[in-house]
Amino acid sequence: MVKRSREPTIFLRLCKLILAIFVVQTLSAQTCCSGGVPLAGNLGLPAGEAGQLQVGISYDLNRLRSLFTGSEALNDGSRIRNTQTILLESSYAINDRWSIDILLPYIRQERVINRGNTATDVTNGLGDAVALLRYQWIQPDFGRRWQWASGAGIKFPNGAADRENEFGFTYNADLQPGSKAWDLILWNRLSHQLASRPSLSIFLTAVHRRRGINDDYLAFNNPVTMVRQAQTYQFGTETQLTLGLSDQLLFFDRLINPGLSLLFRHAEGDRTNGEITPSTGGDFLFLQPSIGLTISASLSWQLAADLPVYTKVTGTQVAPTLRLNTGFLYHLSTKQ
Template sequence: MKIFIKTFIFLIIIIPLRAYPQACCTGGAPLSSSLGVISYTGENLVIDFSYDFNTMKDLYAGNSQLNDKQRERSTNSTILRFTYALNNKWAITTVLPYVWQEQTVRSNVGKTVQSSSGIGDIVLLGQYAILQNKKNLVLLAMGPKFPTGSTSKTDNEFGLLLPPDLQPGTGSWDGIGAVSYSRFGIFRPTLSLYTLFSYRYSFQVGRYDGQQEYRFGNEMVINIGLTDSFLLKKWILNPSLQFKYRNTQKDENNGSSFPNTGGSWMYLVPSLDIELSPKIYLHSNFEIPIHTDVVGTQLVTSFKGNIGINYTLNFKKNKAYKIKD
């Protein structure tokens, strides 16, 4: 009898949640903010460790915010990124994420908390500097996302399979591409303009022993911003401000569009890098939502940020050019 009551309460709480899936973030780590497009002259190994946090408390229908505080979600990721520059043209980047997610739904009969954690999907990118001089830098990056993250996490209390967007991984082999352009010395020697266009193409994956074919929507991200440099005692400060546009297509379930998925988001992203030495710098950024337009009704980002530390091993004397992502 107790099991029946618990199951009944669980279904009462969780069924409304299924009507409002969270499409702001797909399963796994936030790839659009962790690509790390970097170009070097000479041989370097760059090790970057960062922590990414995403708080979602705002419910939207289209571009209108709803007065509903019964649902919230948090996604936290640690991202270990290795970039090895073979020479001044070629580099290889590996992104290794670990993801924690928690979702809370409240109702008149109580609340349900669902959570998952685990290794996310690993990304391998090859990077090539198409153009590199004192004023301009053009980089091209592409590579696969491997289905290393779990897609079989279950609810702790009832053992039910968690929805795709609560899994640490997507389960699919995806293709990622990016192109970046930087213009140095705008108005003053230290002021630079940078842009980044990235795209992720998703493939479908089977769930429930082949009974369901699920496919996350393709994702496009455009960044454009300005960065400058200032000297503070022995440290070099690199503040920047960028505009970010993100668009995702609708997810697909068994070949049909999945409701309440897909949309467009705009963010204002201030960031600060602090170069403690030629080999070590700290970095941070915060994404402030300025416009949201989703398909159907979705829970979206209220606040998102990233902090990290970057260390460079120099195998040959070189000069680095960093491109924001």
Template sequence: MNKISLLLTVCALVLLLGFPHNSYAETQVNENNNIEKSSKDNAKAKKVMKKKGIMDKCIGLVNMSNGIVLPKGKFVTNIKYRYVHKDSLYDGSHKMNGNYGGKYSRINQSVQLTAKAGLFKNFEARVMVPFWDKVVKRKPGNLAQPWDKDTVSGLGDMVFMGRYALMTQREGDWLSFSIGAGVKCPTGDADHENDQPFSKMYEYLGPSAQLGTGSWDPKFEIGATKMFGRSRVDAHMMYTLGGEGAHHSRKGNQLNYDLGYGYSLNQYFDLELELNGVDQDRDIHAGSIDDSTGGHTIFITPGVHWKITDRLNLAVGVPVVVYRDLNGYSSTPDANSRYGLGEDFQVVTRLGFCF
């Protein structure tokens, strides 16, 4: 890494020193005829170098937020796609291979539009608009019966956040540090009913399977970012308080915590590595606690960014589960046991725009 850094430094010095040197040599040879042309070339070179310097910085990491607040008048937006396939039952961290309470498979796909704007000095507002496609496949305890399939698609619960910068690195502070708060609003449908025979126990799908929870959920966040050279380090935490939702249900309180590092290889590509944690309480479903929901999962997310232009970028990350402790319970007979449904990995992509 030291040799690579030294080589990059030498190349940067050659570029920085080469332009004025060449301009000076050309001026000496064609002193009377090329002064105006040389000035234009120098101005063009400075503009190119400034643009290259911006693109040599590592952009924001794909599976987490950060501590940077947009300057006043700045506007950015992105579209994020996430694919999650849960098809394994876990008792804590131990994978269960029996048919406990039937066979389950859940595929969640989401497309989320996020828009951020710097409204005032040190303050930004952002809105997140998710669209979901959720498919749940279930078999009752009798495996001879056909699969039951529930599909819900449409607008999810929108989130509105405000964030204030306590420290800003671009204004001379040693890092960027911010705090924020907001609310998740009940804009998604929370009234999808269960099919037979599952409706005998619950008339409606649980809050995690619906497009929305039917509740107003406060959110609180804190973030920090340190930029140095081609590198960046980000840390972020968000806590969500689940409110009373539709049909006497409530999504469990959730803590998201993230730590990430990104490195700019050149003006076109970045590499990143994140640690992402999700710690969620059990859901309440139809007035009773659902003991097979919630738990603690930690992911490691490698990713790559393609800086297409200085205003357009594409990022891809693959969160891989490295630790899990999912809630559940054993029962007699064993087929009546209920365990947490989990995945081994996810896929996250993001297309970002800057205005």
């Protein structure tokens, strides 16, 4: 009886292991960007009366076509990112002070790399949900010019974080619908109505997002030892500050709400296995014009845009060129 050699089998396993490690390292080293699910900037519906339920649905488009090294824009159109998100948000006022918000996104991300040959990667699916509990320190009231509310919330790891390409390799973290990590979110909003023009408000919104760790990142079964191996990945802590003005105007028996604000976003670098991931993190400043329309007593519509004013990234990254957000808000009272 001829005894078969195991060397070809061992050699084949080693080849698979080397290929898996190479692919994992290649995916990990791909240039990151400031795309992804727009959660922090969409939190916090308007304050409602006790027993009031608000439901909003919006569409968010984030186009990233500008390549930066630090604060210098490069003449390179080889990398393009598009993120489209459908956001469903609801808010219920438990009483005059407390309310709870729920945010659920569905996201489609597209990455195009054109270097002679065009390579396109697309992922889609439900993103991570957010629950935010808010407290109204200073309630909106007739004659009261200040409003102040704070909130704390959690982002749940319910979105998929294991989407694969056509070759069966898992996409890197910034192209996944979910993060497979719990996040802590702190939210705060302060607004003031001017005495000279009560319809005009100045507001400041601050959102701080502390990211959790995905300890099952780019997992694969070692073909030699047949043991499951994985890395850890943590998105960088994110802080957003928005300072703006909003007004109310009557136009053909319709209430119109024009607004203009500045959004500053600071993102720390991501971490892979505890070490800073290259080309992640940065500072961004956007100009945000917006317009709202009251359609009926319970339905309103709004359109807003993010226009980049200043960009400074760590390393080399694709940065936002234009972001649009439009949606409807419906509110009703559960009181008799």
